[in-house]
Amino acid sequence: xxxxxxxxxxxxxxxxxxxxxxxxxxxxxxxxxxxxxxxxxxxxxxxxxxxxxxxxxxxxxxxxxxxxxxxxxxxxxxxxxxxxxxxxxxxxxxxxxxxxxxxxxxxxxxxxxxxxxxxxxxxxxxxxxxxxxxxxxxxxxxxxxxxxxxxxxxxxxxxxxxxxxxxxxxxxxxxxxxxxxxxxxxxxxxxxxxxxxxxxxxxxxxxxx
Amino acid sequence: xxxxxxxxxxxxxxxxxxxxxxxxxxxxxxxxxxxxxxxxxxxxxxxxxxxxxxxxxxxxxxxxxxxxxxxxxxxxxxxxxxxxxxxxxxxxxxxxxxxxxxxxxxxxxxxxxxxxxxxxxxxxxxxxxxxxxxxxxxxxxxxxxxxxxxxxxxxxxxxxxxxxxxxxxxxxxxxxxxxxxxxxxxxxxxxxxxxxxxxxxxxxxxxxx
DNA sequence: CTGCCGATTTGCAACAGATGCAATTTTGCA
DNA sequence: TGCAAAATTGCATCTGTTGCAAATCGGCAG
Numbered sequence: 001x002x003x004x005x006x007x008x009x010x011x012x013x014x015x016x017x018x019x020x021x022x023x024x025x026x027x028x029x030x031x032x033x034x035x036x037x038x039x040x041x042x043x044x045x046x047x048x049x050x051x052x053x054x055x056x057x058x059x060x061x062x063x064x065x066x067x068x069x070x071x072x073x074x075x076x077x078x079x080x081x082x083x084x085x086x087x088x089x090x091x092x093x094x095x096x097x098x099x100x101x102x103x104x105x106x107x108x109x110x111x112x113x114x115x116x117x118x119x120x121x122x123x124x125x126x127x128x129x130x131x132x133x134x135x136x137x138x139x140x141x142x143x144x145x146x147x148x149x150x151x152x153x154x155x156x157x158x159x160x161x162x163x164x165x166x167x168x169x170x171x172x173x174x175x176x177x178x179x180x181x182x183x184x185x186x187x188x189x190x191x192x193x194x195x196x197x198x199x200x201x202x203x204x205x206x207x208x209x
Numbered sequence: 210x211x212x213x214x215x216x217x218x219x220x221x222x223x224x225x226x227x228x229x230x231x232x233x234x235x236x237x238x239x240x241x242x243x244x245x246x247x248x249x250x251x252x253x254x255x256x257x258x259x260x261x262x263x264x265x266x267x268x269x270x271x272x273x274x275x276x277x278x279x280x281x282x283x284x285x286x287x288x289x290x291x292x293x294x295x296x297x298x299x300x301x302x303x304x305x306x307x308x309x310x311x312x313x314x315x316x317x318x319x320x321x322x323x324x325x326x327x328x329x330x331x332x333x334x335x336x337x338x339x340x341x342x343x344x345x346x347x348x349x350x351x352x353x354x355x356x357x358x359x360x361x362x363x364x365x366x367x368x369x370x371x372x373x374x375x376x377x378x379x380x381x382x383x384x385x386x387x388x389x390x391x392x393x394x395x396x397x398x399x400x401x402x403x404x405x406x407x408x409x410x411x412x413x414x415x416x417x418x
Numbered sequence: 419c420t421g422c423c424g425a426t427t428t429g430c431a432a433c434a435g436a437t438g439c440a441a442t443t444t445t446g447c448a
Numbered sequence: 449t450g451c452a453a454a455a456t457t458g459c460a461t462c463t464g465t466t467g468c469a470a471a472t473c474g475g476c477a478g
Contacts, residue, residue, distance in 0.1 A: 160373030163369075190362060193367065198298060
């Protein structure tokens with residue numbers, strides 16, 4: 001039908017290379033001089049293209065930071081889509097873990113740079129939140145697919161909570177650093193709370209001071 | 210100490226009036242022509258000030274949309290801060306309800322306009338998400354205050370889930386409309402799921418198709 | 419009432435991101 | 449090799465945003 005896996009096409013390959021050139025030039029400059037200190041013109045010059053060309057590859061300056069992350073998330077979504085016989089609960093749990101791993105684990109040369117950048121620059125944080133919303137909608141769609149008759153509120157609430165759990169882990173890592181072990185523990189704990197609810201948090205039942 | 214309720218000052222009053230003039234002019238124009246179709250110059254002209262003056266009152270075009278909402282949220286935060294002897298769980302529940310009411314209930318002449326605007330325009334949605342993050346941090350701080358020894362992950366996860374629940378309600382309303390009754394039901398259901406966890410959602414335990 | 423000081427407003431210029439358009443170059447293929 | 453489609457580019461333009469300095473306004477001391 002519209003399958004052509006063995007032929008990216010000569011033209012396509014060049015486009016991909018250009019895209020990659022722009023992206024890595026941008027990330028390098030961001031790391032060196034900072035995000036707002038780097039202009040589109042700078043990036044274009046470093047990637048050896050015309051400034052106008054930048055917008056042929058990325059809709060905005062912010063998007064270039066998320067290029068790789070988006071690719072990874074797309075993979076996760078794909079993998080998540082073909083799920084075998086597991087309970088929806090387990091799928092949700094797995095989606096949380098997978099998405100987080102895709103986002104925070106080190107990939108390529110600028111993984112850490114991207115994370116730091118996104119966490120610090122307000123404009124990029126906003127963009128990240130948009131991505132989160134996208135992920136939430138994806139999870140919700142997945143959920144509706146897994147549980148055909150699920151009430152809308154339930155679907156939205158569950159996906160929202162899943163995202164909340166993810167944000168919890170990210171926020172935690174922002175303060176505590178990215179030690180894989182402690183992140184794993186945080187992740188497990190967060191997923192646990194999501195599953196069993198706030199009632200499972202001891203502190204919430206104690207008397208208020 | 211620093212109390213002077215009977216004297217806003219003559220000068221201050223004018224500033225407030227100007228601020229209000231800019232805000233309502235902006236909202237009116239947004240409602241009439243749309244958000245990106247309205248320029249800062251238009252707003253300034255309608256409010257009878259110089260374009261440059263706009264930025265003396267609002268840091269950006271987006272912020273003017275949230276001016277009123279921010280005020281209401283500040284009130285909620287204030288009210289929430291002095292909490293009497295109730296269980297932390299109940300405080301969390303109440304904060305979710307209060308924040309949502311402050312955001313979506315009709316206030317002033319342009320309440321509905323603001324909500325519609327924020328939900329549709331990507332730039333404003335991003336800004337709303339930032340506000341959500343702010344609210345999350347506030348809830349987290351409140352929680353730490355209420356439960357001094359609470360583990361960090363728990364605090365972050367709980368506040369994250371609370372936000373997730375709110376987003377669930379907002380998302381629901383976006384599709385189903387703002388009928389107060391159904392919104393209330395949605396809110397209750399969402400809070401319930403947050404409290405008792407995903408395990409309380411029947412559909413999640415059924416076998417996958 | 420008047421003049422002064424500080425705060426507010428304003429105009430001007432400049433910069434960066436983003437977009438549309440048309441010209442130009444490159445690329446794939448017949 | 450030459451043609452048509454696609455990609456790149458340059459150019460003009462618009463909008464949001466900020467810094468700076470001049471102009472203006474407000475309130476208060478004399």
